[in-house]
Amino acid sequence: MTRFTVDAARCTQCDLCVRDCPVRIIERPPGGFPRIIAEEEGDCMACQHCLAICPEGAISIFGRRPENSLSLDPAHLPRVEALERLVRGRRSVRHYRDENVDPELLARLLSVLANAPTGVNRQELTFRVIDDREVMQRFRVKAMGELAAEVAAGRIPEQFSMVNRLVAAYVDEGRDLVFRGAPHVLVVTAPPDAPCGREDIALALAYFELLAQSAGLGTVWCGLMSLVLSARPQLKADLGIPGDHLHYQMLFGVPAIRYARTVQRDDGAEIRRVLL
Numbered sequence: 569m570t571r572f573t574v575d576a577a578r579c580t581q582c583d584l585c586v587r588d589c590p591v592r593i594i595e596r597p598p599g600g601f602p603r604i605i606a607e608e609e610g611d612c613m614a615c616q617h618c619l620a621i622c623p624e625g626a627i628s629i630f631g632r633r634p635e636n637s638l639s640l641d642p643a644h645l646p647r648v649e650a651l652e653r654l655v656r657g658r659r660s661v662r663h664y665r666d667e668n669v670d671p672e673l674l675a676r677l678l679s680v681l682a683n684a685p686t687g688v689n690r691q692e693l694t695f696r697v698i699d700d701r702e703v704m705q706r707f708r709v710k711a712m713g714e715l716a717a718e719v720a721a722g723r724i725p726e727q728f729s730m731v732n733r734l735v736a737a738y739v740d741e742g743r744d745l746v747f748r749g750a751p752h753v754l755v756v757t758a759p760p761d762a763p764c765g766r767e768d769i770a771l772a773l774a775y776f777e778l779l780a781q782s783a784g785l786g787t788v789w790c791g792l793m794s795l796v797l798s799a800r801p802q803l804k805a806d807l808g809i810p811g812d813h814l815h816y817q818m819l820f821g822v823p824a825i826r827y828a829r830t831v832q833r834d835d836g837a838e839i840r841r842v843l844l
């Protein structure tokens with residue numbers, strides 16, 4: 569049930585909610601107030617656009633009241649210059665301080681992530697986080713130890729041969745090329761039947777990266793961890809990830825380094841105008 573309600577004292581019958589509803593299940597009878605077409609209520613994507621678009625704050629849905637939303641007055645939004653600098657200046661950080669991120673800050677960043685878009689607004693992502701550097705250290709030692717044993721026993725399949733080099737760097741030189749000494753990891757997972765699981769996961773992580781870096785944290789995507797989890801599936805289970813679920817991950821923490829300027833790679837991607 570959507571529990572769609574309209575405050576008649578505020579509604580100006582402007583029909584913005586009717587027009588913006590992506591699945592077009594809101595109607596307004598002549599002279600009346602907006603309502604959900606009863607037999608189409610099941611089509612609601614729970615996107616809350618109706619609540620968001622109403623200039624008068626007249627609409628509540630799912631018990632969410634407009635006064636509990638943040639205002640989108642342009643004065644409160646970052647200017648494009650600020651976001652551009654963040655996007656250009658975001659870097660993969662591979663050096664971390666051996667300390668935990670402030671738990672309050674982390675909780676705040678993670679709570680924002682449910683606002684990243686998901687295909688059909690399914691919101692089926694799970695955010696698994698190692699938020700304690702000691703737990704991370706235990707996971708790192710376990711993962712690399714188990715991989716080293718697999719390598720020593722010659723059990724690493726050909727398609728994961730890169731694991732041999734990662735293990736050698738760890739065992740012979742004490743270099744952690746997989747987890748980069750990071751104190752934390754965020755693993756985002758999606759069930760196999762999520763309509764856009766891979767995209768949803770990547771988007772949530774991209775949003776997390778920008779949020780975290782804007783808060784002074786360092787992040788780095790960790791594709792190598794996928795390799796490690798594929799070579800040693802029990803580690804995936806240790807993290808609580810069901811075997812058939814999609815996942816991707818990002819290391820993060822308080823950076824031990826600071827980048828002084830942006831890189832210059834605007835020409836790194838080809839831009840082609842399409843003309844028909």
Ligand SMILES: Cc1cc2nc3c(=O)[nH]c(=O)nc-3n(C[C@H](O)[C@H](O)[C@H](O)COP(=O)(O)O)c2cc1C
Pocket residue numbers: 658659660661662788789790791792793
């Ligand atoms: C999907 C993806 C997976 C990545 N996996 C790793 C990784 O396992 N280890 C690592 O050190 N960097 C990893 N990176 C970081 C890239 O190497 C990095 O983004 C690239 O070199 C550009 O540097 P920048 O992020 O500082 O701009 C990954 C990046 C992406 C987007």
